[in-house]
Each structure stands twice: as C-alpha cells, then as structure tokens.
Amino acid sequence: MIGKAWLARHAQTLVGSLGRIAQHPAGALMTMAVIAIAIALPVLLDVFLQNTRAATVNWNPGFDISVYLDKGVPGARVQALATQWRNRTDVATVRVITAEEALAEFRSASGFGSALDALPDNPLPDTLVVTPALGSSTPEGIRLLEQALAAVPDVQAVQIDSQWVQRLYALLEILRRIVRLIAALLALGVVLVVGNTIRLDILNRRVEIEVMKLVGATDGFARRPFLYSGVWYGFGGGVLAVLLVTVTVGLLSPAVARLAALYGSSFHLQGMGLEGSLAVLGGASALGWLGSWFAATRHIRGIEPT
Numbered sequence: 001m002i003g004k005a006w007l008a009r010h011a012q013t014l015v016g017s018l019g020r021i022a023q024h025p026a027g028a029l030m031t032m033a034v035i036a037i038a039i040a041l042p043v044l045l046d047v048f049l050q051n052t053r054a055a056t057v058n059w060n061p062g063f064d065i066s067v068y069l070d071k072g073v074p075g076a077r078v079q080a081l082a083t084q085w086r087n088r089t090d091v092a093t094v095r096v097i098t099a100e101e102a103l104a105e106f107r108s109a110s111g112f113g114s115a116l117d118a119l120p121d122n123p124l125p126d127t128l129v130v131t132p133a134l135g136s137s138t139p140e141g142i143r144l145l146e147q148a149l150a151a152v153p154d155v156q157a158v159q160i161d162s163q164w165v166q167r168l169y170a171l172l173e174i175l176r177r178i179v180r181l182i183a184a185l186l187a188l189g190v191v192l193v194v195g196n197t198i199r200l201d202i203l204n205r206r207v208e209i210e211v212m213k214l215v216g217a218t219d220g221f222a223r224r225p226f227l228y229s230g231v232w233y234g235f236g237g238g239v240l241a242v243l244l245v246t247v248t249v250g251l252l253s254p255a256v257a258r259l260a261a262l263y264g265s266s267f268h269l270q271g272m273g274l275e276g277s278l279a280v281l282g283g284a285s286a287l288g289w290l291g292s293w294f295a296a297t298r299h300i301r302g303i304e305p306t
Contacts, residue, residue, distance in 0.1 A: 010224075017228035028233070031197050035237025038190050039284055040244040042183035047245065047272060049175055055260075055267050065142070067128040067149050068157045077154060078126050085128070090136035090145050095129040125156060139169055187287055190237070194230050194291030202226060202299045214305040219297075226296040227289055234288020238281040245280075246271055 021028045069078060075098075082094045132145055142160065150158040202209070212222050249271040260267040272280065 013225050014228045017225045018232050020225070021229060021232055028236070031193065031233055032236035032240055034193055035190050035233065035284065035288070036240030036244055038186040038193070039237060039241040039280060040248075042179055042186055043241060043245050043272065043276075043280060044248060045179045045182065047249065047270075047276075049172065049179060051269055053172060054270065065130040065132070065146060065149065065158060065160045067130060067155055068159070069126045069128070070154050070156045071125050073126060073154050075126075078128070081152065081154070082128055085130060085149070090133050090141060091130055092133045093131045095131075097127040097129060099124045099126050187283075190234070190284070190287045191291035191294070194233050194288045195295035197233060198226050198230055198292045198295040199299055201229065202296065202303075206303060209300060209303050210305045213303070219300050222303075223293075223296040223300050226300075227292050230288040230290075230292020230296075231285050232288070233292075234284040234286070235281060237288070238284025241284065242272070242277045242280055 069081075078096060078098070082096050085091050085094045130145070130149065132142055136142065136145055146158050146160055149155060209222050249269055253269040256267070256269040
C-alpha cells in the first residue's frame, strides 16, 4: 500500500508538472528549443565523426596488406594460404596475384617488355593481397595482423603503408576529444538554462511554496514538482534534438551517397539509430533533472513562511 501510494503521488506530480508547462507553451517551447540546439550540435558532430570512421574503413586499398611469398612456393600452397587466411576473423578478403600475373602487369605498365624478355626467369614472387576486416582496420589491428602474417612459413615479406592510417586515426582521436569537450560545455549550458527556468518558476510560485511549508510540507515535497518540470524540459529538448539530427542526416544523405558513388563506394550516411536516440533522450532528461535539482534545492531552502 505504501509503495502504491508513493507511486501515485509521484505520478500525480509528474502529470501535474506537465500540465503547468503546457499552460505556457510558447515559453516552454523556446526553452526546449534552446536545449535541443545545445544537445543536437555535439550529437551531429559525433554522428559525422562516426560516419567518417566508417567511411575510411571502406577505403580498402589503403588498408591492404601485400604478402610476398618465397620463390618456388607451389601453387597449391599459395591457394591453401589464401583459404586459410580467408577464414580468419580479422580478414575480410584475400586476393591471389600469381607471379605470372604480376609480371604481365609490370610489363604492360613499365614499358620494359624487351628487357624483361632477356631475364632467364620471372623474378617476381606470388603475392597475396589481404584486406583486414572492419573491426581490425585500426592501427593496432593492422599491426597485429601484419605480425601474424609475417610469422607464417613461406612468407618472404609483408608490406603495408600504414603511416597515413595512423595519422588519420590520430586526427580522428583529436576530433573525438574536441567533440567531447564541446558536449561537456553544452551540457553545462543545458543545466544552466533549465536551472534558470526553474528559478523563475519558483519565484513566480513563491507564495504557493510558503503556504505549503506553513502546513508542514518539507523542502523535498515542495521541490518535487520542479524536479519533474526539469525532466520534462530536458525530455522535450531531447525529442527536438533527435528530430533535428534525424532531419539533418536525412537532408545530407542523398548528397553524400552521390559523392560516394563517384568514388565507386556504396557508403551511406548513417544516423543515430534507436540506441543513440534513446541515449539522447535519457541524457537530456538527466540534464534537465540536474539543472532543476540545483535550482530548486537552493531557492526553495531560502523560502520560509512569514
């Protein structure tokens, strides 16, 4: 019974605080819009950063590892290695380039056909071009895969130009930290906006709070409706932020898809998804509650019946 009564009181306060906000729709909408913009900006930056990571992973030629085998390795052994590596979880594809194919490609590209004809035999080895899987296309993942391939018998050399990959991921890491810093600053802004809105609401209802305390209400009881108001402000701002991010991603997706198609890629801009949207709504509601808690705790404590 006590639990049901407690839930009923909180439910009544929750609905009542929403009703009070609905009595001033213009002001409430402006507050939620400010919250939405403050939340949507870092979320958009994070969405674009995650898409950039996904897009760079799809630049497979930059991540390819060329594995040169020893001269004279039988063709069956070459195919066996290719099959074995294709079954690795950190490998996406393996392409076999035989010594004959490599020589023919070099002959057509270099223009030294007559000089090559003078050679007693083919100097080029069989080569396996290994493309790392999505989850392993990081500097650390590529390094581990490179070491594993180099340790296989019949492998003469492993070559990969990963310097640009390391520079790219270092740049993305800097951008990720900048996004986090911006998110922290704007989260503080949301707390201050909600806190100021609740402060004004408390001042407008000062007489009501004094009467409540006069009949024995505690600070916690008087503070409760303002806490729920803060949650509603945060939740409403979160909903608007999700809509803003979704619309922005939707507007940019066709242009990004056309640009990717020009480079022969099927990349498509991805949004937050359900999990990301729920995280935004939960985070916005928590920031609203935090801002209202600070404001309500401070100002209600100073109100006493006269």
